[in-house]
Amino acid sequence: MNCPVCGKDEWHDLNYLRNRKYWYERNMIYDEKIGFAVCKECGYLGYNINSEDMKKRYTDQRNAVNWMHHVTGFRKLDNHMAFLNRDDFGDNVIDVGCGIGMFPFAVKKDKINAVGTEYSKALANYARGKYGLDIMEEIEDFNTKFSFISFYHVLEHIPNPDIIIDRAIKALSPGGKIYISVPIWLDKIINTSGGAIANDFEDYFHLNHCCCFTKTSFFNLLKMKKLKIVRKDEDILGMTVLCEYDESIESKYDIEKYESIVKTVEKIKAAIELFEKNKFGEAVGVFKRYPDAYIHKALNGDNSKNFQAQVEIIEAGLKEMPEEYPLLRQYAGVLLQWDGSKGEPAYSNNVHKAEEIFEKLVNIKRDPFCYESLIDLNMRHKKDYKKALYWINEYKKHDLEATKNIFGNEAYIYANGMNK
Numbered sequence: 001m002n003c004p005v006c007g008k009d010e011w012h013d014l015n016y017l018r019n020r021k022y023w024y025e026r027n028m029i030y031d032e033k034i035g036f037a038v039c040k041e042c043g044y045l046g047y048n049i050n051s052e053d054m055k056k057r058y059t060d061q062r063n064a065v066n067w068m069h070h071v072t073g074f075r076k077l078d079n080h081m082a083f084l085n086r087d088d089f090g091d092n093v094i095d096v097g098c099g100i101g102m103f104p105f106a107v108k109k110d111k112i113n114a115v116g117t118e119y120s121k122a123l124a125n126y127a128r129g130k131y132g133l134d135i136m137e138e139i140e141d142f143n144t145k146f147s148f149i150s151f152y153h154v155l156e157h158i159p160n161p162d163i164i165i166d167r168a169i170k171a172l173s174p175g176g177k178i179y180i181s182v183p184i185w186l187d188k189i190i191n192t193s194g195g196a197i198a199n200d201f202e203d204y205f206h207l208n209h210c211c212c213f214t215k216t217s218f219f220n221l222l223k224m225k226k227l228k229i230v231r232k233d234e235d236i237l238g239m240t241v242l243c244e245y246d247e248s249i250e251s252k253y254d255i256e257k258y259e260s261i262v263k264t265v266e267k268i269k270a271a272i273e274l275f276e277k278n279k280f281g282e283a284v285g286v287f288k289r290y291p292d293a294y295i296h297k298a299l300n301g302d303n304s305k306n307f308q309a310q311v312e313i314i315e316a317g318l319k320e321m322p323e324e325y326p327l328l329r330q331y332a333g334v335l336l337q338w339d340g341s342k343g344e345p346a347y348s349n350n351v352h353k354a355e356e357i358f359e360k361l362v363n364i365k366r367d368p369f370c371y372e373s374l375i376d377l378n379m380r381h382k383k384d385y386k387k388a389l390y391w392i393n394e395y396k397k398h399d400l401e402a403t404k405n406i407f408g409n410e411a412y413i414y415a416n417g418m419n420k
Helices: 020-024 051-061 067-083 102-108 121-131 161-170 215-224 258-276 280-286 291-299 301-305 307-320 325-340 349-362 368-381 385-398 402-415
Strands: 011-013 036-039 045-047 092-096 113-117 146-152 172-182 227-233 239-245
Touching (some): 036 258, 067 102, 067 146, 067 227, 067 239, 092 102, 102 121, 215 227, 215 239, 258 280, 258 291, 280 291, 291 301, 291 307, 301 307
Parallel strands (some): 092 146, 146 172
Antiparallel strands (some): 011 036, 172 239, 227 239
């Protein structure tokens, strides 16, 4: 396999770190080796897997639509809304790896032509039947130019991302945009699938993620393909960029020493193994950028009853990762919870700090916990019922399920609060 960044075929094998039985039991291995390796030339990290095996995985795993496809689809729509503007789309949009088609359908409702590609026949058929979308397997199957091409958490699933970007550039109309979002590996230990806790080394390097991009290798790929970043975000979900093709960009890559990559992967494995044994402090000692380890250290054992200890542990994590969403969310929750447990709720400095953090976070993600916390602190601590009602309405805009969670608060405000 040639490296998708530098083109070389010189690899350092990392299969010794992996558990083949784990994937065999999940019916995700079709040969003797997992194929995990790092490029000796540029430091790119990924899997030696051919395209046909990858398509087989998608056929085997995604052979029916279930509720999780809708949950994921709504979450991604929120992320798109937070990052994109209507002017970004132009007049002809394609979503590569569109799943059940929720994103192109949402774009189409805005009077813009939108289509998608999808390998899973079950998901593609659902998108056709439910949303009336035109779905093909590959970009070039449409034989047309696109003003906006989306790869939203797709490139990491493709063995040869360099090739598919070349195809996208050929299908891009002049002045068009390429929208890419990918997880980033090695910078910190998080769930790279956007799920809950990062406590499984095999899942962190999930076989579905053929390309385990670091920031350097991802930006290298963009530079090699002459893609200029016009907008970037690292908070919503992974690394998200909006790009334009720029012929003047020099195709070159920065080198990451593969020995350093190997050491980092080994540290991550050691830290996660300690986490699995509930040794959260030791896990942080091995790998400092591990948000879940700080949170679990703060909430377990004697620390669970010690407000000051919880605050200090979360603050230590924020010192390493000042903008890390889960840490900020937990920090605000701890500040609000402990002050809320001291008899009559008051608008203390801690509650004020929690409010500032929650208001910042809801502008990044439409998080029910943050909305509900803002509603609660405005009702109980500030007695600011108009502001509480504002947050109720904001919550309802972005979450159809919100009414169930906040009906009692809304009823109370109208019955009592607005008369005070």
